[in-house]
Amino acid sequence: MQNQNSIQTGKVLVVGGGVGGIRAALDIAESGGDAVLADNAYSIGGLMTQLDRTFPTNNCDLCTLSPHLSESGRELHIELKTMTEVTGIQGAAGAFEVTLKTRPRYIDVQKCTACGECFERFPECVRFTPGLDHRAPTCMRYPQATPWAYSVDMEKCNDPEALEKVCKMGAILPEDRAEETLIEVSAVILAPGASIFDPAHLDHFGKGTYPNVFTSLEYERILSASGPTGGILERPSDGKQPERIAWIQCVGSRGIQKGAASYCSSACCMFATKEAIVTRERFKDDIETVIFYMDMRTSGKDYELYYQRAKNEFGVRFVRCRPHSVVQNPENMNLEISYTQDEKSENITEEFDMAVLSTGFMISEETRKMAEVMGIELNPHGFAETASFTPIETSKPGIFVCGMFESPKDIPETMVQGSAAACKALSIPYRGKPAPDHKLRAPADDAAENQWDDYDEYEEFPPERDVTGETPKVGVFVCDCGYNIGGVINVPEIVDYCKTVAGVETAVAVGHGCSGESQKMMESLIKEHQLNRVVIGGCSPRTHETKFQDMVRRAGLNKYLVEIANIRDQDTWVHGDQPEIAANKAKELIRMAVSRVWLSIPLADHTLPMNKDILVVGGGVSGMTSALALADRGFKVFLAERSPRLGGMAANIRKTLEGEDVRSKVEEMIERTMNHEKIQVMAPAIIVDHAGMPGMFTTGVQSGPQMFYSSIKHGVTILATGALPNRPSEYFLNEHDAVITQLELDERIEDNPESVKNAENVVMIQCVGSRTTDNPNCSRVCCQAAVKNALRIIKINPDARVIVLYRDMRTYGFQEDYYKKAREKGVVFVRYGLEDTPVAEADGDKVNVIFKEPILGVKVSVNADILCLSTGFISDDESTEDLGFIFHLQRTDDGYFLEDHVKLRPVDLPVPGFFVAGTAHAPKNIRESIVQAQAAAGRAQTLLSQDTINLGASVAKVDGKKCAACLICVRACPYSVPYINADGYSEIDPARCHGCGICASECPAKAIQLMQFQDDQILARLDGLFERMN
Amino acid sequence: MKDFEPVIVAFCCHYCAYTAADMAGSKRIAYPANVKIIRVPCSGKVDTIHIMKALENGADGVYVAGCLEGDCHFKNGNLRALQRVKQVQALLEEICIEPERVEMVTMSAGMGERFAKAAFEITEKIRKLGPNPSKAAMEKAKAA
Amino acid sequence: MITAERKPMEEIIASVRPYNRILLVGCNECVTVCAAGGRKEVGILSSALQMAFMQEGKTLDIKELTLERQCDPEYVEELVTVIDQADAVLSMACGCGVQEVARRYKDKPVYPALNTKFMGASERQGVWAERCQGCGDCILGLTGGICPVARCSKRLLNGPCGGSTAGKCEISQDVDCVWQLIWDRMKALGIENRYEEVMMAKDWRSSRDGGPRKIIREDLV
Structure with a gap:
């Protein structure tokens, strides 16, 4: 039985419209809640919109982000308030009263069509691009801005009356005034992001005085097609393309410069590597790239592989050192960088054409003020104070945090926190004044009576125009997608060609077709030309089909009357260095799509009621967190755990780096999970089979002492199967009593402190079994574990000598403080390289560890009482392989589950209805696992909030007149759906049809057609392709 | 025959091969532009007629790309596709066309490299075989 | 059910070689059920024939049509509108169908594309076995x-x-x-x-x- 008590949730205020805030607002809206998204800037998007490309896919950000941005602009449940800040808050969780102050924009966002007329005539009152703006004016931050409207700086405007008249839409409001609004919300999410460290005051780097020194964000803007130089890389000093570029890491981070933060900014190693790779990708050997770094902190999922690729495939040079300064050569304006290295005593000087400072992240004064208004506690660095087991909860109940404001991090982690924050915010019941329209769609067990409602739940779409009987009129819209398409092929030429293709009514170049402006333009062109078929030349239909389907729906067409020609992912990205070939292929692909769309017919989607139960696989901290979050919301959860007991790996951990007690928290969690009336724990349990689709899965589970088989029906699945503690047979592990792992040391320190009290020498070796050929990735948690245990040993036994042998100390974020503290307390950190790994020799009940001291350049032997190996994680390869097979999920090469999009959908798995949390996704610590588990619960709710499942229109249909009742389809269907009906012909239940089309291609009478993939439609593509030849 | 650029039609299943092709793109792995992709929901949707028509229309080679064996999103569509490819091969032999012009390959969604490799190998193979004899003969007849 | 299977292509090609315009007629009854002469097989044969003759530098004008049953005169009558546009008929029906077409259209040569085999049952998908000799x-x-x-x-x-x-x-x-x-x-x-x-x-x-x-x-x- 499912819960009847739906929780009343009020609005949620999201402060900050960067990717984290947008993700949170979208998740809230998709879960049926309402969000107010307030941002101080003129448009939402935050920092990410200013990046050229993102790691590790090296894709352009704008094209991956802009669908999200315009999505949030469109969502009916999100109220967007730009140029707005929070000035006051009262009340408590469930009933906050928040005062918002909106500065005047002087432009009516509803009326502005962003035609640019005002900008052209009055450029003096438009703004932007950080540090590199050559223009100044009404401000659009980037080509796909949301809202798609300008803003005016009235102070710089000399003639407001003339400005007002220039706008034909009457969108300019010279009398616009600041506005104060009071809103009542049940919860608040703080996602203000971070600002960038400003190195201008550091005279030794010359930023601000030397023209060829940039910050990394500026470098992103230069590389960006929408940046100030239009993507042309040249030295400001002489306009020449640089030949040598240097990156200097840790500028403003790890406390090494004046005014720098003491923490590690976490993302800089990766973004510098990315910038270097992108540079090498674009300019090949014309530009040499060097990165000067202290420790390479590439500890995210597959990041280590990215780092290795940068070195080995792209020839990026990495130099471990701390350059003292950058000196400009006054003659040629080149930059001299001098440094020394561990192994060598001499001073080395290299000359570069350009230097990029990898500047870290800081919390702005503005954000600190906002936090003060909110009344939340900040940590000493000015970030929101949180704890490992409540990682996104601020000190004030009902106020949550996500993204940079929690700690410095990259985009995927921010996305995860955004979803987690949405989940937590939605769990706060509304206690304010009754507002019936804020009732959240919560579980209900009234199976929809009519299974075959047509799919028209979106009220924002106009009624569909009936196109039957009309001659097809095809409109072709070609995207340039910034450099992605337009940088390879000449889009206007393609458009001209399209106009000559038979059946094409009109063809237009649309820039970024996914941007709000282009979408509106296409809508109006469809209406203007009375188009009834549309072809988009753009990116993959896999990622953007829905977006363009929505666009044609807004233009009054059935969504199946649009076809996408994949001229980006399968053309310009593939043939980037052969523009002519790419152009020809683009023409072919568009011709094929035109020929295909000519035969498209309007189709209706089928729907079925949604099963709102959840299966969580894995009963560790992640699995329990997801299960509890959903069960608390009233959903029924099946929790299947392989071992007889819940707790997973965390049950073996005693303390976090921050000193929190893990055991008691985990025990508490197990207790709550076991006793929750909405959670059915199945342990020990194994998954044996699986079928169905999102909203109606059936999974076979063998569970209990007798391993009885039961079949579970559920709507979504969360995989939290964890990873395994690695235990490689190295350094006498399992052979010598003095050799243990960090996990065992953690336990020993807690349970038997005496055993470390007398230890004279403790040696730790990092990266044992990680960053190796067998397990190439970084295990992420071992550096923090080593620091944690070293500090605890010193605390118990101040005389102990603790030596940590490491390759790169990866104490990202605030962990850097503990790393520093350990050094201050006398823990010795010694770096080793792969060419000279430490060696151990048994010596009675002790172990001699021999390693090279890099500064002295000599071998040192230490007689260790304890040799502690940082063995980290290894994926649970066997489990993920089995589960991957049963659930049809993809895995990374090293056996972790592969998410749908490494950057923007890090919690969703590629199979719809599946989500991943914890170390089954990649190595991570408890805090990070909990966040992802909350995010998985949040993402699951976006599906569970729907009452029906959309089955799409791709189902097999039988023409009874042609059917010979031969039974071939009945026998061929993998799901046993077709049957011979009372009228003597085959019938296929569209609700059960999976849409594979096997029956259609086996049918000897050609009586079956798969909608959307009808034979004539497939053959039409061939016709389009071969038009040239015949 | 120096300038012979074969036209190859690749029927790619949505879940694996088409995704792998996209993946190759996003990793910027180049493969020959000779390969023209037609997306189908499952390789099992590819009908014998589709393959025949592609050749009849002038393709020099056709391949069906599906999921790895045992990994088909629709259980056994890729196996059905393989049987049909074999059927076409036998039929081609009967009408004196090299059966190697038609092939079945499998890959998982993440295998961008494999997609590109298959595209290269098949293009090379067809290049060696030369133009589709039906098309070539017709062009010759027209020229005469 | 009557079972049949396609003749070797060589034989079919030889039989239609003298002609340019071929009416290729399938049957939606037994031979569809045994996957020998239904709409799908008609399409495949048509394409194969076309490609075979293209190699000789010749394109055929093939009209594809599948009748509900070729052994009933009323259905065979449906060919009347198209028969004149063909030089010959290639039938994918069993022997009964071929003869019925030949009987109705006396001045049109009719060739079988199938070998009619036996009256049989389907043992499983794709396998038919003889069961009756009449x-x-x-x-x-x-x-x-x-x-x-x-x-x-x-x-x-x-x-x-x-x-x-x-x-x-x-x-x-x-x-x-x-x-x-x-x-x-x-x-x-x-x-x-x-x-x-x-x-x-x-x-x-x-x-x-x-x-x-x-x-x-x-x-x-």
Whole structure:
């Protein structure tokens, strides 16, 4: 039985419209809640919109982000308030009263069509691009801005009356005034992001005085097609393309410069590597790239592989050192960088054409003020104070945090926190004044009576125009997608060609077709030309089909009357260095799509009621967190755990780096999970089979002492199967009593402190079994574990000598403080390289560890009482392989589950209805696992909030007149759906049809057609392709 | 025959091969532009007629790309596709066309490299075989 | 059901070589069910033929059509509108269909594209086996519902020959000895005593031996 008590949730205020805030607002809206998204800037998007490309896919950000941005602009449940800040808050969780102050924009966002007329005539009152703006004016931050409207700086405007008249839409409001609004919300999410460290005051780097020194964000803007130089890389000093570029890491981070933060900014190693790779990708050997770094902190999922690729495939040079300064050569304006290295005593000087400072992240004064208004506690660095087991909860109940404001991090982690924050915010019941329209769609067990409602739940779409009987009129819209398409092929030429293709009514170049402006333009062109078929030349239909389907729906067409020609992912990205070939292929692909769309017919989607139960696989901290979050919301959860007991790996951990007690928290969690009336724990349990689709899965589970088989029906699945503690047979592990792992040391320190009290020498070796050929990735948690245990040993036994042998100390974020503290307390950190790994020799009940001291350049032997190996994680390869097979999920090469999009959908798995949390996704610590588990619960709710499942229109249909009742389809269907009906012909239940089309291609009478993939439609593509030849 | 650029039609299943092709793109792995992709929901949707028509229309080679064996999103569509490819091969032999012009390959969604490799190998193979004899003969007849 | 399979392409190609315009006619009855001559096979053959002749520098004008049943004159009549546009008809029906088309369109050459095989049942997807020879005098009631006329290589009526080994026929290990099947079935039904009853010599006049046959239902005529 499912819960009847739906929780009343009020609005949620999201402060900050960067990717984290947008993700949170979208998740809230998709879960049926309402969000107010307030941002101080003129448009939402935050920092990410200013990046050229993102790691590790090296894709352009704008094209991956802009669908999200315009999505949030469109969502009916999100109220967007730009140029707005929070000035006051009262009340408590469930009933906050928040005062918002909106500065005047002087432009009516509803009326502005962003035609640019005002900008052209009055450029003096438009703004932007950080540090590199050559223009100044009404401000659009980037080509796909949301809202798609300008803003005016009235102070710089000399003639407001003339400005007002220039706008034909009457969108300019010279009398616009600041506005104060009071809103009542049940919860608040703080996602203000971070600002960038400003190195201008550091005279030794010359930023601000030397023209060829940039910050990394500026470098992103230069590389960006929408940046100030239009993507042309040249030295400001002489306009020449640089030949040598240097990156200097840790500028403003790890406390090494004046005014720098003491923490590690976490993302800089990766973004510098990315910038270097992108540079090498674009300019090949014309530009040499060097990165000067202290420790390479590439500890995210597959990041280590990215780092290795940068070195080995792209020839990026990495130099471990701390350059003292950058000196400009006054003659040629080149930059001299001098440094020394561990192994060598001499001073080395290299000359570069350009230097990029990898500047870290800081919390702005503005954000600190906002936090003060909110009344939340900040940590000493000015970030929101949180704890490992409540990682996104601020000190004030009902106020949550996500993204940079929690700690410095990259985009995927921010996305995860955004979803987690949405989940937590939605769990706060509304206690304010009754507002019936804020009732959240919560579980209900009234199976929809009519299974075959047509799919028209979106009220924002106009009624569909009936196109039957009309001659097809095809409109072709070609995207340039910034450099992605337009940088390879000449889009206007393609458009001209399209106009000559038979059946094409009109063809237009649309820039970024996914941007709000282009979408509106296409809508109006469809209406203007009375188009009834549309072809988009753009990116993959896999990622953007829905977006363009929505666009044609807004233009009054059935969504199946649009076809996408994949001229980006399968053309310009593939043939980037052969523009002519790419152009020809683009023409072919568009011709094929035109020929295909000519035969498209309007189709209706089928729907079925949604099963709102959840299966969580894995009963560790992640699995329990997801299960509890959903069960608390009233959903029924099946929790299947392989071992007889819940707790997973965390049950073996005693303390976090921050000193929190893990055991008691985990025990508490197990207790709550076991006793929750909405959670059915199945342990020990194994998954044996699986079928169905999102909203109606059936999974076979063998569970209990007798391993009885039961079949579970559920709507979504969360995989939290964890990873395994690695235990490689190295350094006498399992052979010598003095050799243990960090996990065992953690336990020993807690349970038997005496055993470390007398230890004279403790040696730790990092990266044992990680960053190796067998397990190439970084295990992420071992550096923090080593620091944690070293500090605890010193605390118990101040005389102990603790030596940590490491390759790169990866104490990202605030962990850097503990790393520093350990050094201050006398823990010795010694770096080793792969060419000279430490060696151990048994010596009675002790172990001699021999390693090279890099500064002295000599071998040192230490007689260790304890040799502690940082063995980290290894994926649970066997489990993920089995589960991957049963659930049809993809895995990374090293056996972790592969998410749908490494950057923007890090919690969703590629199979719809599946989500991943914890170390089954990649190595991570408890805090990070909990966040992802909350995010998985949040993402699951976006599906569970729907009452029906959309089955799409791709189902097999039988023409009874042609059917010979031969039974071939009945026998061929993998799901046993077709049957011979009372009228003597085959019938296929569209609700059960999976849409594979096997029956259609086996049918000897050609009586079956798969909608959307009808034979004539497939053959039409061939016709389009071969038009040239015949 | 120096300038012979074969036209190859690749029927790619949505879940694996088409995704792998996209993946190759996003990793910027180049493969020959000779390969023209037609997306189908499952390789099992590819009908014998589709393959025949592609050749009849002038393709020099056709391949069906599906999921790895045992990994088909629709259980056994890729196996059905393989049987049909074999059927076409036998039929081609009967009408004196090299059966190697038609092939079945499998890959998982993440295998961008494999997609590109298959595209290269098949293009090379067809290049060696030369133009589709039906098309070539017709062009010759027209020229005469 | 009547089963059939496509003739070798070589033979089909030879038969239509003299012509330019071909009417390729399928049948939506038995040959569709046995996947030999339905709409799909018509399409495949059409394409194969086209490609075969293209190699000779020639394109055929092939019109594809599939009739509900080629052995009924009313359906065959449907060809009347297109028959004049063809030089010859290539039929993908069983022998009955081919003849019916030939009878109706007297001045049009008609060629079979199929070899009609036997009356059979489908054992499983893609496998058909002979079950009946149309002898005109059914004895299944005496043999436990299993026909020795169609399924014994020697058409023996009184038990197996000496070549029956381990339930298999001497002609092939893939062929069951039908008398073994009959015996097993009779035993299962508890009528094995009837196995001993001697069957008299069969009167083959009701079969092909009496010349071409005809059924006339006076009540329906």
